[in-house]
Amino acid sequence: MRKSTFIIPILLFFAFTGLKGQSVEQIKADRKTYIWGEGSGVTLKSADQDALSMLINQISANVESNFTHLVEEVQNNGKTDRYQETFKGVINTYSNATLHNTERIVLSNEPDARVFRYIKRADVQKIFEDRKLKILDFVKHGIDASEEYRPADALRYFYWSLTLLRSHPEASTITYTTHDGSQFLLNSWLHALISGVFADINIDIADVKKNEDLLRYNLMINYKGKPARNYNYSYWTGRDWTNIHSAKDGRGIAEFQNTGKSEEIRLKTEYIFEGETSIDHELRDVMQKLEHISFRDSYYSLPVKDFVTKKNKTAGNHLTEEAAKATAMLSEPEYTEPYLKLTEQLISSIETQQFHEVRDLFTEQGYDVFQQLIQYGGARIAGKADIKLVSFENDVICRSIPMSFHFSNNQVFVEDVVLYFDEHKKIYSMAFALDAVAISDIYSNNAWDETIRINLISFLEQYKTAYALKRLDYLESIFDDNAYIVVGTVLKKKERTDGQYQNNEYVRYSRYTKEEFIKNLSHSFASKEFINIRFEDNTIRKSGRGEEVYGINIKQHYFSSNYGDTGYLFLLVDMKDSLQPLIHVRTWQPGKAPVEDLIDLSDF
Secondary structure: OOOOOOOOOOOOOOOOOOOOOOOHHHHHOOOOOEEEEEEOOOOOOHHHHHHHHHHHHHHHHHHHHHHHHHHHHHHHOOHHHHHHHHHHHHHHHHHHHHHHOOOOEEEEEEEEEEEEEEEHHHHHHHHHHHHHHHHHHHHHHHHHHOOOOOOEEEEEHHHHHHHHHHHOOOOOEEEEEOOOOOOOEEEHOOOOOHHHHHHHEEEEEEEEEOOOOOEEEEEEEEEEEEEEOEEEEEEOOOEEEEOOOEEEEEEEEEEEEOOOOEEEEEEEEOOOOOOHHHHHHHHHHHHHHOOOOOOOHHHEEEOOOOOOOOOOOOOOOOOOOOHHHHHHHHOOOOOOOHHHHHHHHHHHHHOOHHHHHHHHHHHHHHHHHHHHHHOOOOOOOOOOOOEEEEOOOOEEEEEEEEEEEOOOOOOEEEEEEEEEEOOOOOOEEEOOOOOOOHHHHHHOOOOHHHHHHHHHHHHHHHHHHHOOOOOHHHHHHHHEEEEEEEEEEEEEEEOOOOOOOOOOOOEEEEOOOOOOOOOHHHHHHHOOOOEEEEEEEEEEOOOOOOOEEEEEEEEEEEEEEOEEEEEEEEEEEEEOOOOOEEEEEEEEOOOOHHHHOOOOOOOO
């Protein structure tokens, strides 16, 4: 296999540079040029921490007068006496993020270790410049998310940017320049952006399901007049706020004990996303040092009595208008009634948790997948199913059943589950559906016949589901033994230099054999309570040789209990056997690039 155009960046690590030829005594004496710290300890690590602590104190003394915004914030909160504590905590976040890259000289080794750390005064500003780049980068990601109807991502990036801005000495003067050349002072504009997102969110009750013990309201969440691609929220039960729920394609849920006294549903929009900061230690440290900002506009109230009088009861449709038009063109089976009846049986068994009653609906393999899916976060039905049956060769695909999945880390996801029926009307597989936008992109491509489009969607849905359900056996089966596999991991933001950092993100690329890749996946799966993947914004090219080989470049939002990132996944897939697709190439990058810039399909 020859690869001509895909280039894996060689990562370089840069450190602040000092004058190596100078002695420690000369550096100490030159206070106009250098700031330094010296530490001692039983181990080099403890001595180094001691030296960094002294260095931080020296930097603090030099920059404290610049943190006027932080002074005002602490004073406005009525906690003037806590300013020094807050300021020191904020300064220490820079030590964890950047100062470990300052010059180090070991004066003596263990057990009487002594370490000397120093930095040029002129280079101190670079420490703050790195954080400024991250602040601006978060704003850009937030604007992009808002334009793509992803209010959860927009709020996360805007609030994270605001949090880091509050820790910056230039917080009162940093500006953002939009694509049309307009400039905005971030200190006030970020508040307006966050409030604007809240204002553009509209939540309504789509329908309600009642039984003796439970009231389940199905919610429709729109953003800027369209179904919100994602939205995170909790709601008031009467005694406490619930875990965080993640809505998808405008669909959410709210469940209550059926006491007959429900008059309104109170929702609180999630905008802090503190749990997700574990992937960025610098951001996590800053968030722990500063008090959270409260936004009154993040709360919503839905009067239940108003729902009864509303005429529009079609709010539960989770497909975008474009996706609905595209799916309407696909062929339905000649007889739909048997499949609808079987689907209703399955839904009923999930609602009652009587799974043994539907064992006969599945093949052996299908029931195994069903059990894995049910165990993925305690599955529940999350609303009225908007069923679309599609003929696929000798099979029938049922799209789709809305379900919610609840995890112990205060996270709830809503997914649409797709069923695959064989010629004997047995369910042989299940999968989490692609987002409506990704479905629409593929369904609407008239360059390929219907079978190819369905094949591609089914493959991507099975791929993302295999990660969620940690199906190593399936993933191992779809990778070619000689597959070219590149894994990218976002480590932290850094200043962009000679093209090695995209979107100011520092990315480590590693190439693996199939055996190494599967082994690493096994370790990764074991360390995560859950994995949730969203696909959207795809570009698909077919090989020019007339073979059923496709290059898929698709935007992937990867979120797990201990790691998360957003980037573009590239898969080169042989689809000539629809039941056994084969991946020849798998790569990941943080930013978007044309497929032809990643790899030349004619090489395969």
